[in-house]
Amino acid sequence: MSEYLPGLEGVPATKSNISDIDGEKGILFYRGYPIEQLAELSTFEETSLLLLDGYLPTAHELAMFDEQLRGNRRVKFNIRSLMKCLPPTGHPMEILQTAVASLSAFYPGNECLTSPEACEDLDYIHNMTVKIIARMPVIVAMWEHIRNGYDPIEPRSDLTSAENFLYMFLGEEPDPVLARIMDICLVLHAEHTINASTFAALVTGSTLASPYQVIAAAIGTLAGPLHGGANEKVVQMLDEIESPKQVEKWLDAKLKNKEKIWGLGHREYKTKDPRAIILQKLVDKLIEERGGQVSPKFEIAMALEAAAEARLAEKGVYANVDYYSGILYEEMGIPTDQFTSIFAISRAAGWLAHWREQLSDNRIFRPTQVYTGEPPRDYVPLSKRG
Numbered sequence: 001m002s003e004y005l006p007g008l009e010g011v012p013a014t015k016s017n018i019s020d021i022d023g024e025k026g027i028l029f030y031r032g033y034p035i036e037q038l039a040e041l042s043t044f045e046e047t048s049l050l051l052l053d054g055y056l057p058t059a060h061e062l063a064m065f066d067e068q069l070r071g072n073r074r075v076k077f078n079i080r081s082l083m084k085c086l087p088p089t090g091h092p093m094e095i096l097q098t099a100v101a102s103l104s105a106f107y108p109g110n111e112c113l114t115s116p117e118a119c120e121d122l123d124y125i126h127n128m129t130v131k132i133i134a135r136m137p138v139i140v141a142m143w144e145h146i147r148n149g150y151d152p153i154e155p156r157s158d159l160t161s162a163e164n165f166l167y168m169f170l171g172e173e174p175d176p177v178l179a180r181i182m183d184i185c186l187v188l189h190a191e192h193t194i195n196a197s198t199f200a201a202l203v204t205g206s207t208l209a210s211p212y213q214v215i216a217a218a219i220g221t222l223a224g225p226l227h228g229g230a231n232e233k234v235v236q237m238l239d240e241i242e243s244p245k246q247v248e249k250w251l252d253a254k255l256k257n258k259e260k261i262w263g264l265g266h267r268e269y270k271t272k273d274p275r276a277i278i279l280q281k282l283v284d285k286l287i288e289e290r291g292g293q294v295s296p297k298f299e300i301a302m303a304l305e306a307a308a309e310a311r312l313a314e315k316g317v318y319a320n321v322d323y324y325s326g327i328l329y330e331e332m333g334i335p336t337d338q339f340t341s342i343f344a345i346s347r348a349a350g351w352l353a354h355w356r357e358q359l360s361d362n363r364i365f366r367p368t369q370v371y372t373g374e375p376p377r378d379y380v381p382l383s384k385r386g
C-alpha cells in the first residue's frame with residue numbers, strides 16, 4: 001500500500017526551476033534572485049518576465065513586454081456586459097474567476113493546444129500569457145465600479161501596470177509613492193513554488209485546458225481562507241480587537257478554542273515569511289509618508305504578532321505574507337474583499353510561468369489514492385433493502 005501523506009506534505013509534485021524557498025532560514029528566490037533584491041530593485045513587469053523566461057530581460061526585451069502588456073489591457077464590451085449581470089454582492093474573487101473563465105469563450109484560440117507542437121510554441125504561450133497578465137487587473141478594477149453601479153474606467157496605455165490598476169480602481173492617478181508600493185506588492189506576490197493554487201494550475205494545465213481555464217482554476221483555489229483569502233480574514237480579525245492592550249486576552253481565548261489566527265503559519269516557513277517582513281516595512285513607509293500617524297490596526301497587528309510568537313513559535317508558526325498585506329491595502333483605500341483579487345493579478349505571472357513549464361514536459365496529473373471503502377459486494381434491489 002502506498003503511504004498517504006495528508007496535504008501531500010513533503011511530496012514533490014513536480015520539478016521546477018522557477019522559484020525556491022528555504023523555510024528554515026526564511027528565504028525566497030525567484031529564478032535564483034532573493035525576493036528582497038527584487039522588491040527593492042525590480043518592477044512587476046520585469047519580475048513577470050524573469051519568472052516567465054528565466055533570466056533578467058535586456059532593456060529591449062523589457063520594453064517590448066511592457067508595450068505588449070499596455071497594448072492588451074482593453075477587454076471586449078461583452079465581458080463588461082457579462083459582469084453587469086453578476087450580483088453586486090458577489091465576492092470579487094467569484095467575479096474574477098467567472099470573468100477570466102469567460103475570456104476563453106470571447107477570445108478562442110486554445111484549440112491549437114491539442115496539436116503536439118503547441119506545447120512548444122513559445123509565441124502562442126507568450127501571447128496568451130501577456131493577454132492574461134494585462135487583463136486581470138483591468139477586470140478587478142472594472143468590477144469595483146460595476147458593483148457600485150458605475151461604468152468602469154477605461155485603461156490607459158501611458159501608465160505602468162501598478163499605476164494603471166490604481167488609476168482604474170481608485171478613479172484617479174496614484175501618487176508615485178503609492179504606485180511604487182503597489183508595484184512592490186505585485187512583485188512580492190508573483191510566485192511562491194508549488195502552493196495550492198499553483199498546483200491547481202498545473203493539474204488543469206496538464207489536461208491541455210485553455211490557459212484561461214488554468215487561471216480560473218487557480219483563482220478559485222487562491223480564494224480559500226487557508227490560502228490567499230487569508231489577507232481579507234486578517235483585517236476582519238483585527239477588527240475584533242479594540243486595542244493592543246486586549247491582544248493577549250483575545251489571543252488566549254482563540255487558542256484555547258483551537259481557532260486559527262489568520263495570517264500566521266505556513267507549510268514551508270518555520271520562521272517569519274520574508275515577504276511579511278517587507279510588507280511590514282511598506283506599511284511603515286506609507287504611514288511615514290502620511291505624516292507618521294500609526295494606524296490603530298497596525299499597532300494591534302504588531303502586538304498580536306508578538307503575542308502569537310511567544311505562544312506559537314515552538315510550532316514554527318509565524319507571520320506569513322497575508323498578515324500585513326491587508327493593512328497596507330486598507331491604508332491605500334482598497335475594500336477588504338478586493339485584497340485577494342490583488343494577490344491573484346500578481347500571482348497570475350507565477351501561475352503562467354508554471355503553466356509554460358508544465359507544457360514543456362507535460363504528462364497529465366493522475367495520482368493514486370488509498371482506498372478506505374467497502375470491499376466488492378453485490379447490488380441489492382430496492383425491494384430487498386432494510
Ligand code: COA
Nearest residue numbers: 225226227230260261262263264265266267315317320322
Ligand atoms: N493559528 C494557530 N495555530 C496554527 C496556525 C494558526 N494560523 N497555523 C498553524 N497552527 C498550528 C496548528 O494548530 C498545528 O498545531 P498542532 O500541531 O498542535 O495541531 C500546527 O501549527 C501545524 O499546523 P498545520 O495546520 O498542520 O499546518 P499546515 O501546514 O497544514 O497549514 C496553513 C498551513 C497555512 C494552512 C496554516 O498555518 C493556517 O491555516 N494558517 C492560517 C491561514 C493563513 O494565514 N493562510 C495563508 C497562508 S500563506
